[in-house]
Amino acid sequence: MASGALSRGALPLFTFKGIPVRLHWSFIALPVYIGWSAFNEGLGWGHVGLRLAMVAIVFGCVVLHEFGHALTARRFGVGTRDITLLPIGGVASLERMPEEPRQEFWITVAGPAVNLVIALVAVIIMALLGLTSIFTDLLVGGAPVWSNALLFLAAINIWLFLFNLIPAFPMDGGRILRSVLAMRMPRERATRIAAGLGRAVAIIGIAYALYSQQPFLALIGVFIFLAAGAEARNVAQREHLRGIRVQEVMRTRFWSMGAATTVRHATQELLQGGDTALIVIGLDGLPVGVLHKRDLIHAVEAGRANDRLVDLPPREAPSGGIDDGAHESTERMILAGLPLLPVVHDRRLVGALDLATLDEYMRLRRANESPAQN
Numbered sequence: 001m002a003s004g005a006l007s008r009g010a011l012p013l014f015t016f017k018g019i020p021v022r023l024h025w026s027f028i029a030l031p032v033y034i035g036w037s038a039f040n041e042g043l044g045w046g047h048v049g050l051r052l053a054m055v056a057i058v059f060g061c062v063v064l065h066e067f068g069h070a071l072t073a074r075r076f077g078v079g080t081r082d083i084t085l086l087p088i089g090g091v092a093s094l095e096r097m098p099e100e101p102r103q104e105f106w107i108t109v110a111g112p113a114v115n116l117v118i119a120l121v122a123v124i125i126m127a128l129l130g131l132t133s134i135f136t137d138l139l140v141g142g143a144p145v146w147s148n149a150l151l152f153l154a155a156i157n158i159w160l161f162l163f164n165l166i167p168a169f170p171m172d173g174g175r176i177l178r179s180v181l182a183m184r185m186p187r188e189r190a191t192r193i194a195a196g197l198g199r200a201v202a203i204i205g206i207a208y209a210l211y212s213q214q215p216f217l218a219l220i221g222v223f224i225f226l227a228a229g230a231e232a233r234n235v236a237q238r239e240h241l242r243g244i245r246v247q248e249v250m251r252t253r254f255w256s257m258g259a260a261t262t263v264r265h266a267t268q269e270l271l272q273g274g275d276t277a278l279i280v281i282g283l284d285g286l287p288v289g290v291l292h293k294r295d296l297i298h299a300v301e302a303g304r305a306n307d308r309l310v311d312l313p314p315r316e317a318p319s320g321g322i323d324d325g326a327h328e329s330t331e332r333m334i335l336a337g338l339p340l341l342p343v344v345h346d347r348r349l350v351g352a353l354d355l356a357t358l359d360e361y362m363r364l365r366r367a368n369e370s371p372a373q374n
Ligand SMILES: [Zn+2]
Pocket: 065, 066, 069, 111, 112, 164, 172
């Protein structure tokens, strides 16, 4: 899954091979849940500590899994902005997922493969140390199973391996299925099939989770259901936008002001009917950056009404050209976390690309292509 929004509100943990690993704020739910359930079961601090250590081991393996994706992607020239840990798993935010099915296949397979390797290594070490008797103890039912770190490591990685191979977006299994299908059919159709299967699996998972009263499993099911739909929409939009240039979908009415304008002046215009975002223009007439109307209000609240717009400063915005592809430009805008993308032609600001207008364009286009029968 690629989402720049995830890294906001995330605690940086460490950086490895140039890729920062972060902990999403919602992660706090996990230790709280563990402490709460341990408390309900009347367990002591030792048990809580043990369970937290187990969670730490699981997420250590999740991080290695994500690095499997990220470092394989790097081999295909695709960078990773960060790896974010959520209570329900990890997300490596790749700059893009290659449309070439073979590349998507290898990048995706690399994650579960890491877990398989860890499990195999753990099993081999156990065999070498003669700890296989634990398995027989396990069958008899008397062994303190979870106290054995190696067995836990093997079990959890086999579980991670199998769980991620569930054929549902955004689980790796869904991507592997899509990439294999896409080697034989158009990517959009492959995605529709994989997403449909993903939703079906998610519904079964949610039903099972509710039946067996496992709230985290139900949460993962809902997440998968939504993600499957989002993936299908993203690919469908990409297909519909294929061959469409920025010029066709950009707005030619937009809100722009000079860099030396004060925040106060800008907010006055905002109240007279501004826009959701303001393009800040330098002396050369080219965009310096973009300000969301929120940024202006926050600036006034912070007592900066008399500051110049350029000093806030505006969010840096890459500008697009009128002949650029509409989909690529939209992705650039989303990646940069911008409300709109300034469009420049002949060294002049000529338009703005934004999601709302793009959505309206797509809906009107579809309506015009297949008018309702009456
Ligand atoms: Zn994965």
